[in-house]
Amino acid sequence: MSLRSLRFTTCMATLGAVSAILSVGSTPAKADEGMWTFDNFPIQTVNTKYGTRIDQAWLDKVRGAAVRLNGCSASFVSGEGLILTNHHCVVSCVQDLSSAENDYVKNGWMPATREEEKQCPGQTAEVLTDITDVTDRVLAAGAGLEGAAFVTARGAETQAIQQEGCGDDPKLTCQVISFYRGGRYALYKFRKYDDVRLSFAPEFQAAFFGGDPDNFNFPRYALDAGFLRAYEDGKPAETPNFLKWNAEAPKEGDVTFVAGNPGSTSRLLTMSQLQRLRDQQLPLQLIQGSELRGRLLAYSATGDEAKRVSVDPIFGLENSFKVWYGQNQALLDPAFYGKKQAEETELRERVAADPALAQRIGDPWTELETVQAAARDLAVPYRQLVTSAGGGSTLYGIANGIVGLAKERAKPVAERRPGFTDAAIARTTAQLGQEVPISKDLEEIYLGFWLSKTREYLTVDNAAVKNLLGRESPEALADRAITGTKLDDVAYRVAAAGMSVEELTALGDPLIDLAMKNYDASAALRTEWDAKVNAPTARAAERVAQARFAVYGDNLYPDATFSLRLSYGAVEGWSYRGVTVPATTTIGGLYERATGSEPFNAAQKFLDAEDRVNKDTVYNFVSTNDIIGGNSGSPVINAAGEVIGAAFDGNIHSLGGSYGYDGELNRTVTVSTAAITEALRNVYQQPRLLEELGVR
Amino acid sequence: MSLRSLRFTTCMATLGAVSAILSVGSTPAKADEGMWTFDNFPIQTVNTKYGTRIDQAWLDKVRGAAVRLNGCSASFVSGEGLILTNHHCVVSCVQDLSSAENDYVKNGWMPATREEEKQCPGQTAEVLTDITDVTDRVLAAGAGLEGAAFVTARGAETQAIQQEGCGDDPKLTCQVISFYRGGRYALYKFRKYDDVRLSFAPEFQAAFFGGDPDNFNFPRYALDAGFLRAYEDGKPAETPNFLKWNAEAPKEGDVTFVAGNPGSTSRLLTMSQLQRLRDQQLPLQLIQGSELRGRLLAYSATGDEAKRVSVDPIFGLENSFKVWYGQNQALLDPAFYGKKQAEETELRERVAADPALAQRIGDPWTELETVQAAARDLAVPYRQLVTSAGGGSTLYGIANGIVGLAKERAKPVAERRPGFTDAAIARTTAQLGQEVPISKDLEEIYLGFWLSKTREYLTVDNAAVKNLLGRESPEALADRAITGTKLDDVAYRVAAAGMSVEELTALGDPLIDLAMKNYDASAALRTEWDAKVNAPTARAAERVAQARFAVYGDNLYPDATFSLRLSYGAVEGWSYRGVTVPATTTIGGLYERATGSEPFNAAQKFLDAEDRVNKDTVYNFVSTNDIIGGNSGSPVINAAGEVIGAAFDGNIHSLGGSYGYDGELNRTVTVSTAAITEALRNVYQQPRLLEELGVR
Known part of the structure; x- marks a missing residue:
């Protein structure tokens, strides 16, 4: 299951x-x-x-x-x-x-x-x-x-x-x-x-x-x-x-x-990476996931149709919850965590004992520790505005995709974000033409939940939050955007997928407007995360991998x-x-x-x-x-x-x-x-x- | 607020x-x-x-x-x-x-x-x-x-x-x-x-x-x-x-x-006590509290009367949630936690440096570390069956109180649990006679949530869980117990407060029956917690306090x-x-x-x-x-x-x-x-x- x-x-x-x-x-x-x-x-x-x-x-x-x-x-x-x-x-x-x-x-x-x-x-x-x-x-x-x-x-x-x-x-x-x-x-x-x-x-x-x-x-x-x-x-x-x-x-x-x-x-993560998972990422997933679970369970109890449409989303979320919980419990188990620590200590000692190897590898473990401090500061806005934006709303995902197509198509190919080649754009557009059943009730739950948690975790006075909400409450905005959007109509969204930013703006679709508001803040955060987290992580992790091959050979999975x-x-x-x-x-x-x-x-x-x-x-x-x-x-x-x-x-x-x-x-x-x-x-x-x- | x-x-x-x-x-x-x-x-x-x-x-x-x-x-x-x-x-x-x-x-x-x-x-x-x-x-x-x-x-x-x-x-x-x-x-x-x-x-x-x-x-x-x-x-x-x-x-x-x-x-807690708070107690409160929050928020959105009765419960829970979250973040902050650690190290070093004092105090810090291991094993059942039993349902609390009166009154005064003197019993009975507004919707949410989390955290095959649920689902049992109980009637509960265990059993009130089922398991856990956690904690903590007075004097709060x-x-x-x-x-x-x-x-x-x-x-x-x-x-x-x-x-x-x-x-x-x-x-x-x- x-x-x-x-x-x-x-x-x-x-x-x-x-x-x-x-x-x-x-x-x-x-x-x-x-x-x-x-x-x-x-x-x-x-x-x-x-x-x-x-x-x-x-x-x-x-x-x-x-x-x-x-x-x-x-x-x-x-x-x-x-x-x-x-x-x-x-x-x-x-x-x-x-x-x-x-x-x-x-x-x-x-x-x-x-x-x-x-x-x-x-x-x-x-x-x-x-x-x-x-x-x-x-x-x-x-x-x-x-x-x-x-x-x-x-x-x-x-x-x-x-x-x-x-x-x-x-x-x-x-x-x-x-x-x-x-x-x-x-x-x-x-x-x-x-x-x-x-x-x-x-x-x-x-x-x-x-x-x-x-x-x-x-x-x-x-x-x-x-x-x-x-x-x-x-x-x-x-x-x-x-x-x-x-x-x-x-x-x-x-x-x-x-x-x-x-x-x-x-x-294969280092201890500092595991520690951030244990202390920040998994707890946040568990806490937010729990509240959404509660909202969905209460919604599903309101009637037969509500129960029917929420069976699969609830089962998926409960499954994820159990995974995250089990993962976090493993990392909180002193014996398990101690074993991981001992393995890392052994690898680092064996690298240090070989001067040529130590010279080649450097100290990627300490580099990754530094990266975690940056990741810790950025993680909450990155989650709320990038990786969890929309809170799981299918229609928000579609809106965001359409905005992305317009924004990236306007750039020369070389400057576009990964995944926006002309061929990829054609594939995305084709996908938008497929019929997908939508429950507007669920969509509103997801979107409202996302907006409300974003305000809670980034605070009311955060510029991105003000930009998203304006003078509306998360619930009212979610209601207006989901009720008002026509993106559940296939022909409409295929047409929108071909529009420029100006044409999309003129369209006045409230959900596209919302995705548009988040697009630039989200892109800026993605770039910052790439620069401060992904790039130095890739750099350091490659050398940890090389250290591992050097010490243990190639018979590794x-x-x-x-x-x-x-x-x-x-x-x-x-x-x-x-x-x-x-x-x-x-x-x-x-x-x-x-x-x-x-x-x-x-x-x-x-x-x-x-x-x-x-x-x-x-x-x-x-x-x-x-x-x-x-x-x-x-x-x-x-x-x-x-x-x-x-x-x-x-x-x-x-x-x-x-x-x-x-x-x-x-x-x-x-x-x-x-x-x-x-x-x-x-x-x-x-x-x-x-x-x-x-x-x- | x-x-x-x-x-x-x-x-x-x-x-x-x-x-x-x-x-x-x-x-x-x-x-x-x-x-x-x-x-x-x-x-x-x-x-x-x-x-x-x-x-x-x-x-x-x-x-x-x-x-x-x-x-x-x-x-x-x-x-x-x-x-x-x-x-x-x-x-x-x-x-x-x-x-x-x-x-x-x-x-x-x-x-x-x-x-x-x-x-x-x-x-x-x-x-x-x-x-x-x-x-x-x-x-x-x-x-x-x-x-x-x-x-x-x-x-x-x-x-x-x-x-x-x-x-x-x-x-x-x-x-x-x-x-x-x-x-x-x-x-x-x-x-x-x-x-x-x-x-x-x-x-x-x-x-x-x-x-x-x-x-x-x-x-x-x-x-x-x-x-x-x-x-x-x-x-x-x-x-x-x-x-x-x-x-x-x-x-x-x-x-x-x-x-x-x-x-x-x-x-004034020791580091091992703070660590268990950080890694076990607060996370569990946050995770379970979040799901209940989600359930209540979704319920409150179902109508005007639902919104009215849930305003105060939601505000109380959200307030608690923010407190727990802030507390946990403090303990997860390396600088804050490190400072606490340094203070404990200093106190222990100063005790160790004075042989007579060291002799008198012993090593309560290590004793408390041992206590935490026991507390870690017992904490989840203790929470589910004792401290959080009923999940916040007022009527369950009343039922449990009535069962407690019957069970303890049957014992000689010297063998009763604390809080069950004849005078205390009279006070409790008088309190039961006060009118308290009850929302049966909320009561059912609390009770169902408690039963469902108890099954989730203790697992389906746990004896206490089987005893509570029988062949029913948590939701069905909560529905039956809250719908069927007459404990929202003041005269009824005052009468019940005077009954013996046998009379209560004969009454056939489904919520009293449920509280009755949990009473003995709960009492046994309480005794075990007293023996393995409370008593050794009190013993050790008194000596930590004496160490503190000896080292820092009496001008302490x-x-x-x-x-x-x-x-x-x-x-x-x-x-x-x-x-x-x-x-x-x-x-x-x-x-x-x-x-x-x-x-x-x-x-x-x-x-x-x-x-x-x-x-x-x-x-x-x-x-x-x-x-x-x-x-x-x-x-x-x-x-x-x-x-x-x-x-x-x-x-x-x-x-x-x-x-x-x-x-x-x-x-x-x-x-x-x-x-x-x-x-x-x-x-x-x-x-x-x-x-x-x-x-x-």
């Missing part, structure tokens, strides 16, 4: 600007630790430990079947474009296809024929085809530059590499990705499908049984699975390189591989960056404070845990099927694989390269995985293909899907 | 159980630092610094006019029982007297005659009459005991001292109060008035202009003043010892005294404990990061700051009076007095012993005042008697009050 998070979505947006990513080195991996890139997988280690016969062909096959979705992972499971992922990765699509009359979130999406599968607005599916090292080019681009100039030069070079790699081909994605926090850069090239349709989704209550209370916990009883289908030129895509469906559940001790896109880890990785492990429970948790649950356990009260009410179809279903079927299982948010929907694969489940969560201990992996406690939680098969057969009666999966 | 806080209210409840208070020593006071007891005021220091002629007679007079309210401070300002305090100290009374038809919060409470003044439910007024040192008795009571036995013995001795002092006289209050965190104990004896009526309150919008955004900020334009009247035997009390009303505003540099009841400071204190200072602005804030504002400034949008909409009567009012009148002013939450409503007094204002807030820097005073930055914010006079004369036309105050 919990491997996708709002925070992670934010992360994705900044991955394009490589220089924005903080960076450091890494200590050697232990146990089943590691989110390995496909070009540096420890084949020999795994084969020795688990008696497997992994080889390059095996890796190539898995890579070709692995799919990256928007913020999630997945895999092809038939030759006709069928994709297995998590329910929680498709639920926003289900919500988009729903209406007050037809609530597919509640009732499930189960078309009788392939022709009735409907397109998920904005959903793409990407398959990694090529990896090219571009470290030298990226490093050369910033050579001799400082501050914002450094960031701009790197951004431009990144854009150039991507443009050279993919041109304007809409069927390709090219992305320069940072690894080891600046130790390596690579161009990842993807085959991209932008017509992705919804084939099957169970009821929310089957997928998310136990809800937020059970999220990140185990034992679990969740059918967190859904199927999409990639289309090409209006027909199901041909995908001969798919993973074979294995409907047998694994046993304790069986080896498991997880291929997917872990979103973001911070294991990088921090997660929502790029394709492979982790290995085995089906295994765990023990904590005297309690042993077994590795598997069965479908029968669902009926025992169900109380009838939300969120522990079993789905009606499951209740109806109680006599038909095989209660001994393994439902969910845990394994030692090292994963993180973004891995949601990742295929869990056996030694033969067959899919045996879809990873959908980590246990509660895995939340500290952002900063370090503990093989004794960290576990991946997976819904088995065995349970999905059983449900398709005896709960949902879906012969067409079973047939396509090769199960009779 | 902000000197009263919910947290502080919680604090008060535990003051009776002396042993529950953490304790440590104190470093010598600097600048205008210090919340001094009346029996240890630095008369000579003040007279020398400010050229005043303070003497014992001056102190006695001020003490006799100072009034303690429920969670607030105040003073007599006429011989006929008239009491000056803050509007925010009477607003809950105003809310109690209001209804959907007559909203006195919105419109103000301005009776034309004394006869129309109405009683404030539950409000008391107490005047300190005697102070007796009882340190030896309290210490002797715990001698040779450990753990829960120690806590029980001290609690019993405290009860005995109080009982000896006041008997069952309803006109007296006796309270044993801890000072210097266990370094001294004193019996404070009060003359108590339990018929307190509301004489005057301005409109909420006049009192709280600028709302939460301006709270703890300055410049300010708030008429945060209100008048109560003490009654005795149905007539206005005779109070010859009142403070003379001075309608002249002070000037920059004028000396100011504040006599009131600062609620709680933690300046104790931490605040909601007991009468006197602080001194002068009218003075401050400078921070290059910005200088003047010491005073004028009424004219209100009209400039008003935007017309909530909460910056001036009250209508002020707008109507714009042509009549003297805009040059000093409205609010700041001074260097050292105060904290609980001081709300304190008289600000000039050298002649006349009242010149009512303290109602601290500036933003004063929030760190919980842990230390900074004379450069910490400021008390006061509404001047000059402004109150001007408002009574030209805004509200209240000749009867002006006459009583001696102003023509």
Whole structure:
């Protein structure tokens, strides 16, 4: 459930600007630790430990079947474009296809024929085809530059590499990705499908049984699975390189591989960077996130339609909240924090003991400490006016995008912000033409919340706050802007996307006006953050990475960056404070845990099927694989390269995985293909899907 | 506005159980630092610094006019029982007297005659009459005991001292109060008035202009003043010892005294205690408080009546939130925290340098570190099941009180929990007979929030959680318990207060059933907390206090404990990061700051009076007095012993005042008697009050 998070979505947006990513080195991996890139997988280690016969062909096959979705992972499971992922990765699509009359979130999406599968607005599916090292080019681009100039030069070079790699081909994605926090850069090239349709989704209550209370916990009883289908030129895509469906559940001790896109880890940050996360960033996210959670929960209790439209936003926010909370608790744990401190001390001592190395590396740790002081001063305005501007309002995002197009288009290409090439502008404009369901109630909650917190944290007398609010209250302004904007009309926003700043001003749309007011202050802060935080961080972190390579060698895995990785492990429970948790649950356990009260009410179809279903079927299982948010929907694969489940969560201990992996406690939680098969057969009666999966 | 806080209210409840208070020593006071007891005021220091002629007679007079309210401070300002305090100290009374038809919060409470003044439910007024040192008795009571036995013995001795002092006289209050965190104990004896009526309150919008955004900020334009009247035997009390009303505003540099009841400071805690506050307690309060804030804000937006009933709860919560946030920021500030650390190091070194002293004191600092580890493990269940049980629901509090009466009455007196003597039981029963307005909507929000957070933080499979919830969801249970309970009926609850456990069970009241379910788990946790945290803390903290007296002498002020204190200072602005804030504002400034949008909409009567009012009148002013939450409503007094204002807030820097005073930055914010006079004369036309105050 919990491997996708709002925070992670934010992360994705900044991955394009490589220089924005903080960076450091890494200590050697232990146990089943590691989110390995496909070009540096420890084949020999795994084969020795688990008696497997992994080889390059095996890796190539898995890579070709692995799919990256928007913020999630997945895999092809038939030759006709069928994709297995998590329910929680498709639920926003289900919500988009729903209406007050037809609530597919509640009732499930189960078309009788392939022709009735409907397109998920904005959903793409990407398959990694090529990896090219571009470290030298990226490093050369910033050579001799400082501050914002450094960031701009790197951004431009990144854009150039991507443009050279993919041109304007809409069927390709090219992305320069940072690894080891600046130790390596690579161009990842993807085959991209932008017509992705919804084939099957169970009821929310089957997928998310136990809800937020059970999220990140185990034992679990969740059918967190859904199927999409990639289309090409209006027909199901041909995908001969798919993973074979294995409907047998694994046993304790069986080896498991997880291929997917872990979103973001911070294991290679220095202690001063972790300290700012612990003392400033995470607390602020937790505090503000809690208030928004309260507002949304109270709103959802006001009526059936309010409840319907807020199911997915609440689930996303509660998931993020739990992640942040777990992360902060890990950093506040003296033992965990002390271990990180000891690792850094060791690395610094080993660098200092080698005069030539010390000369080359300098003291990036102290440099990063200085950067944190600057970051601490800027972080709150940067958050309120840049990274959290709009508070999650889709329409504000659209307004801000449209203002950005007008502002940047007016500049020569070389002076534009990253992401505003002519081709990128064309893509953005095309995206604006897609229909997206909007709840104006929610939009107003988000926008009002953002404005009110911005006033609270920057204070009433702050110039940016005065500029945004004028003489209005946050609530009144949010009401006026959301009620008055016409940006929920597709034709209107496509027209606006082609307008100049003057034309937009003349339009008099209150939400565009608001985004316009914030644009320059926001851009100035972004530049200041680049100069005072991003640039010196990149500079220093690269040298920490080099120190790490010099001391520990190249057999290291990088921090997660929502790029394709492979982790290995085995089906295994765990023990904590005297309690042993077994590795598997069965479908029968669902009926025992169900109380009838939300969120522990079993789905009606499951209740109806109680006599038909095989209660001994393994439902969910845990394994030692090292994963993180973004891995949601990742295929869990056996030694033969067959899919045996879809990873959908980590246990509660895995939340500290952002900063370090503990093989004794960290576990991946997976819904088995065995349970999905059983449900398709005896709960949902879906012969067409079973047939396509090769199960009779 | 902000000197009263919910947290502080919680604090008060535990003051009776002396042993529950953490304790440590104190470093010598600097600048205008210090919340001094009346029996240890630095008369000579003040007279020398400010050229005043303070003497014992001056102190006695001020003490006799100072009034303690429920969670607030105040003073007599006429011989006929008239009491000056803050509007925010009477607003809950105003809310109690209001209804959907007559909203006195919105419109103000301005009776034309004394006869129309109405009683404030539950409000008391107490005047300190005697102070007796009882340190030896309290210490002797715990001698040779450990753990829960120690806590029980001290609690019993405290009860005995109080009982000896006041008997069952309803006109007296006796309270044993801890000072210097266990370094001294004193019996404070009060003359108590339990018929307190509301004489005057301005409109909420006049009192709280600028709302939460301006709270703890300055410049300010708030008429945060209100008048109560003490009654005795149905007539206005005779109070010859009142403070003379001075309608002249002070000037920059004028000396100011504040006599009131600062609620709680933690300046004498050891570093390990502060660290747990910083890393566990405050973050949890902030996170949970934020979500409740969001729920209440969203609820208040659902309609006029919802808005009306939630004004005061929201304002109280937002005030607490800002306090906790400021406190946590102070502890997260490396310079501030480092200074505290240096002070502790110095004290420990000076103890270590004196072998005899070191022998006597031992190592209480390390002992307290060990206690924190235990506290860390217990804190979350202790919070959820004990200190925050019910989540703020008044009816749950009543139910729990009734269950407590039944459970404790069944025991022999010697075995009862503190606070359950026969006399105390009689008082509690009498209180239950008072009418208190209840919003069942709010009650359900509080109870549901508490149950849902308890499940979230203790997890679904926790035995206490299962016991509370059974097969119901938190929301459904809250709905059923609040809808079904009859405890909002006074006669019903008075009857229930006399019942045995069996009779209560037979009653079948769902809220009493819920409180019953939590009672034993809660009592067990309380005992465990006493044994593992309170008792060893008291033991160690007393020795830290002794170390402090030995090293620094007796000219120290104790931490605040909601007991009468006197602080001194002068009218003075401050400078921070290059910005200088003047010491005073004028009424004219209100009209400039008003935007017309909530909460910056001036009250209508002020707008109507714009042509009549003297805009040059000093409205609010700041001074260097050292105060904290609980001081709300304190008289600000000039050298002649006349009242010149009512303290109602601290500036933003004063929030760190919980842990230390900074004379450069910490400021008390006061509404001047000059402004109150001007408002009574030209805004509200209240000749009867002006006459009583001696102003023509």
